[in-house]
Amino acid sequence: MVHEWALAESIAMYVARVSKGRNVRRLVLSIGRLQSVDIEIFDFALKELLNEGNVVVDELKYLNEEILLKCRKCGFEWSPSLESLGSEVSECIHFIPEVIHSYITCPKCNSRDYDLLSGRGVKVVEVVLEEGGQ
Amino acid sequence: MDPRLLVISKRMEGVKAVVPAMSPKGGVGKTLIASSLALAFAERGRKVGLLDLDVTNASSHIVLGADLNESKPLEEKGVVPPLINGVKFMTICYYSGGNPLPLRGGDVDEAIKEVLATVIWSQLDLLLIDTPPGISDEVLDVVNYISEPRPLIVTTPSKLSIASIEKLLRVLSENGVKALGVVENMVVSEESAIKDLAGKYGVELIGRIPYDPFIEKSIGDVRILKSTSFFSKVSSLADKVLVKLGL
Numbered sequence: 001m002v003h004e005w006a007l008a009e010s011i012a013m014y015v016a017r018v019s020k021g022r023n024v025r026r027l028v029l030s031i032g033r034l035q036s037v038d039i040e041i042f043d044f045a046l047k048e049l050l051n052e053g054n055v056v057v058d059e060l061k062y063l064n065e066e067i068l069l070k071c072r073k074c075g076f077e078w079s080p081s082l083e084s085l086g087s088e089v090s091e092c093i094h095f096i097p098e099v100i101h102s103y104i105t106c107p108k109c110n111s112r113d114y115d116l117l118s119g120r121g122v123k124v125v126e127v128v129l130e131e132g133g134q
Numbered sequence: 135m136d137p138r139l140l141v142i143s144k145r146m147e148g149v150k151a152v153v154p155a156m157s158p159k160g161g162v163g164k165t166l167i168a169s170s171l172a173l174a175f176a177e178r179g180r181k182v183g184l185l186d187l188d189v190t191n192a193s194s195h196i197v198l199g200a201d202l203n204e205s206k207p208l209e210e211k212g213v214v215p216p217l218i219n220g221v222k223f224m225t226i227c228y229y230s231g232g233n234p235l236p237l238r239g240g241d242v243d244e245a246i247k248e249v250l251a252t253v254i255w256s257q258l259d260l261l262l263i264d265t266p267p268g269i270s271d272e273v274l275d276v277v278n279y280i281s282e283p284r285p286l287i288v289t290t291p292s293k294l295s296i297a298s299i300e301k302l303l304r305v306l307s308e309n310g311v312k313a314l315g316v317v318e319n320m321v322v323s324e325e326s327a328i329k330d331l332a333g334k335y336g337v338e339l340i341g342r343i344p345y346d347p348f349i350e351k352s353i354g355d356v357r358i359l360k361s362t363s364f365f366s367k368v369s370s371l372a373d374k375v376l377v378k379l380g381l
Contacts, residue, residue, distance in 0.1 A: 003213060006141070006254070007252070009211075010138045089231075092230070092231065095213060095248075096245050098237055099235060101234075101235055102235045103233065113236060113238070115238070122137075
């Protein structure tokens with residue numbers, strides 16, 4: 001089982017913590033494209049871990065989040081294509097998304113000083129508990 | 135809260151002691167001491183890990199003589215660091231590919247959380263952490279995210295370094311972190327200033343390592359490193375660390 005398992009573990013622990021034994025009616029996660037998470041594997045791992053923790057989730061939804069970078073030097077915003085970097089580099093970014101700064105510079109001014117505005121990794125968007133708690 | 139923070143204690147549950155090498159001043163020998171200590175513990179048959187948290191300028195792999203193209207972490211329900219010269223070794227350089235990695239503080243914090251949440255250390259007697267100079271994200275993240283770290287404060291006899299470690303000792307004290315000890319590196323003469331300062335914060339001066347003019351030539355070759363007087367002193371320090379930690 002791959003790195004996705006470790007990512008799923010954090011989410012499973014978080015959901016267990018906020019649900020406090022209550023059933024979860026809906027769990028919405030955002031998956032940033034930068035980390036190239038294999039959603040099928042992640043989904044399998046998360047369901048296994050939730051099951052192990054006796055956390056019941058009625059509906060589990062994934063939203064894809066596009067990558068958006070903004071240069072701190074010239075203000076340019078862009079969405080890089082990971083495919084153009086090749087699978088080896090994408091794999092590196094998969095493990096630690098911040099290493100994108102090692103491989104991509106601003107297309108306008110060539111700076112590596114840019115912010116990752118969106119699309120980094122896995123985030124919890126919404127946890128809706130039974131009895132209307134959130 | 136960031137979900138990754140919840141899993142960090144689980145990743146560290148098999149680690150008996152976490153010892154970060156810290157110093158606000160650069161060039162005092164943190165990387166050499168942390169890496170050499172790791173090698174010394176491995177020589178003693180201890181299960182030891184070394185995490186290079188100098189995110190934007192990692193260099194422990196150079197001291198360990200590691201070929202990062204040959205040795206890569208494995209994926210097994212997370213990231214399993216390879217064993218290099220007997221040391222379970224993790225660095226961001228596996229992924230940055232020898233390229234520059236200039237990062238703002240927020241990105242450094244993100245990278246550290248990712249590493250702490252996904253690296254599987256399993257059972258270790260000690261996990262050494264190499265930190266960069268300064269009292270910034272790396273130091274604060276170790277203090278905030280890791281349970282009961284025992285920092286080893288590294289300084290030279292320079293007044294500039296001594297003034298800096300006092301600030302670090304204060305920050306650690308304010309956060310309830312008990313330093314394991316202070317190590318004086320590149321010693322050229324007997325002075326009491328560092329011992330006195332450490333004592334003021336209830337911390338012991340646990341090592342004095344004389345300046346070794348030959349150390350530079352040993353960097354990158356572990357066999358030569360282990361033959362230096364520097365390594366011999368670090369080995370003595372390793373024994374003292376084990377006693378202090380009750381290991």
